[in-house]
Amino acid sequence: MKKLIASALLATTLPFTGNALAADYTLDTKGAHTAIEFAVSHLGFGWVNGRFNEFEGSFSFDEAKPEDSTLNVTIKTTTVDSNHAERDKHLRGADYLNTDKFGEATFKSTSFKLGEDKKGTLVGDFTLNGVTKPLTIDVKMTNAGKDPWGGERIGFKGDASFALKDYNITKLGDAEVELDLFVEGIKNK
């Protein structure tokens, strides 16, 4: 009986022992090795390129069980930067990001898959302009390991796209935003 209880206990703890390898990471924003960049078509000719200068986020990741990974990112929308003072002011206004009302955009992951080829899919709830919708990000894991300064790092690249009108931003009609995400996580000590 004692053996049975012991093995039952072991069985229940077993799934968690795998998590011992899971680690928590913080997005490297201080060293600016993480970037959130966007591009929107300009009249069908070129693109408006920009990024958000201030955001923070963290994720947990276990290479052995990538599906248990979670990621949370909070973006300060007032820091939208398209390298153009007057356009940035317009982007902060009611026509676009409405930053007075919605100072933050957030992404909270709901699922993650990573294949053998280190390519995967991250799905999460993306909140922008007060609207929350699921967003799928194609992910490519680059590398993981020790950095030269005694820490551990891991890198990903992601890209996603969504229609502005889905987030109640209707000034540009059907325009799509292409997101380019450059992620470097530093393992929490």
Place this chain on the structure above:
Amino acid sequence: MIRNTSTAYGLVAVALHWSMALILFALFGVGLYMTDLGYYDSLYHIAPWWHKSFGLLVLSLLIVRLFWKMVNPKPRPLAAHKPWEKKIASISHRLLYVLTLIVGCSGYLISTSKGDGVEFFGWFDVPSVLKITPEYTDLAGDVHFYLAWALVLLAGAHGLAALKHHYIDRDDTLNNMTLRKHKT
């Protein structure tokens, strides 16, 4: 005639007064109009370009005007004006200068907030002197909008007061700003 006398404004003061009045009201109208334009409107880029150039012109005219005011005699108020009229007129005139200065500077700050200069009629760029955060840029935008309204309302009241002196009191207040006082 070119300079002020102790009783009447001279040509330079009168020219500065009316050119600034004309440009300021035009800037106000164009400003309201252009901020409402859609991106696909043909005036979307050119209207703000003229607005900014004339805005900088008004700021330079203001500096010239304040300088001219300093080095010229100030015409005495009309003897018929009551003390409270003189007081309110004097406060309003100063307020018009201060509002013009703040509205002009706040507009300049919006365009130069990230370090880029502002084109002056395509002749040269007026450089940025102060980089400010997005939050202060938006504040500059609010200041520009609301104080521009205050400026045109006060300038409107100033104009109505002049018309009142001209047509109801039948005194020389408005004539002083149209050089006609020199003939009387």
